[in-house]
Amino acid sequence: MxxxxxxxxxxxxxxxxxxxxxxxxxxxxxxxxxxxxxxxxxxxxxxxxxxxxxxxxxxxxxxxxxxxxxxxxxxxxxxxxxxxxxxxxxxxxxxxxxxxxxxxxxxxxxxxxxxxxxxxxxxxxxxxxxxxxxxxxxxxxxxxALDNATDPLERYASIPNREVTFSEQAASYLQSAHNRYPQLQQLIQDILRQDPRPAYKHKLNDDPKTYHAALYDLDVSWRVIDGRIHVSKIAPADSTR
Structure with a gap:
């Protein structure tokens, strides 16, 4: 060829x-x-x-x-x-x-x-x-859109749907940023409830590591505690973590 x-x-x-x-x-x-x-x-x-x-x-x-x-x-x-x-x-x-x-x-x-x-x-x-x-x-x-389409991977691992909670600092920051990013809280919830960690870590319902999500010009810090995604801090991306 x-x-x-x-x-x-x-x-x-x-x-x-x-x-x-x-x-x-x-x-x-x-x-x-x-x-x-x-x-x-x-x-x-x-x-x-x-x-x-x-x-x-x-x-x-x-x-x-x-x-x-x-x-x-x-x-x-x-x-x-x-x-x-x-x-x-x-x-x-x-x-x-x-x-x-x-x-x-x-x-x-x-x-x-x-x-x-x-x-x-x-x-x-x-x-x-x-x-x-x-x-x-x-x-x-x-x-x-085909009604009879199949996804065999769904049998192995469905996409997680974890509860997402916010610290007082994170909730306060969401309020202050509402005019700039009115959908920010919903976006964070939509993203983090799927548990972005590697799949092999999904079995860990208590994970000591702090993860970070870079959204817009912000840094979103979060952990997995008791099976929930907990957003501990939201801050400008260029600030000191």
Whole structure:
């Protein structure tokens, strides 16, 4: 077979709350995280978005830009199998892929004018801030939602749903930050209830380690205590922990 290569040009960059891979939901729509798709000059023509408002959900095709340099493997560790068992790369949604392309279905929140440019608002994102978007396609329920589809990994490890509590300091900070980030508390709850720790640690209902979630310009400190996720502190990311 003749080897073919193709150039892919990003059409946009997406702004999201997620400043690090850790704590990003494992799949889209597991948290109501917002995203702003900002188009590059070449693709900022408003005609590109004509009719997009008629679709409730959209597919975002993107590049795993932070892992491209690490290459790919034929067999990858599957987090839902405990982190040590492997699956074939094409039987997984690993970020380490031959062409580094990912896809996420997100809710369409509409088009908005920002500084004279059209941006696309979406929610339910699971993408790192600054991720390059290479294509956008409408989500078609009759073709994309199949009632008889199966997920064998669900038998091994369902996604956790832990209770999330907040310290007095964290609750107070949420109140003070409400005008800037009105959905911050719900976002933190949506993310942390899934227990972002490695799957092999999910059996630990008391974990002495303090973990950190980088959201927007904030650092969210949390631990697992008595089976619950406890947010101990929320502070600006550049402050001393």
């Amino acid at each position: 003749t080897k073919l290569t193709f150039d892919i040009t990003p059409i946009a960059i997406i702004d999201t709350p997620f400043q690090q891979k850790f704590t990003i939901p494992r799949q889209p729509n597991l948290a109501n995280a917002p995203g702003i798709v900002k188009f590059t000059p070449e693709f900022a023509d408003p005609r590109c978005l004509k009719g997009i408002e008629t679709f409730s959900h959209l597919w975002l095709l993107f590049i795993f830009h932070e892992t491209l340099s690490r290459g790919w493997k034929a067999a990858v560790k599957a987090p839902r199998l405990g982190g040590n068992n492997t699956l074939g790369v094409f039987a997984s949604r690993s970020t380490h892929r031959p062409n580094g392309i990912g896809m996420s279905v997100v809710k369409n929140e509409g088009v908005k004018d920002v500084d004279g440019q059209k941006v696309l608002l979406v929610s339910g994102v699971d993408l790192l801030n600054g991720t390059p978007i290479v294509d956008i396609k409408p989500y078609l329920p009759y073709a994309d």
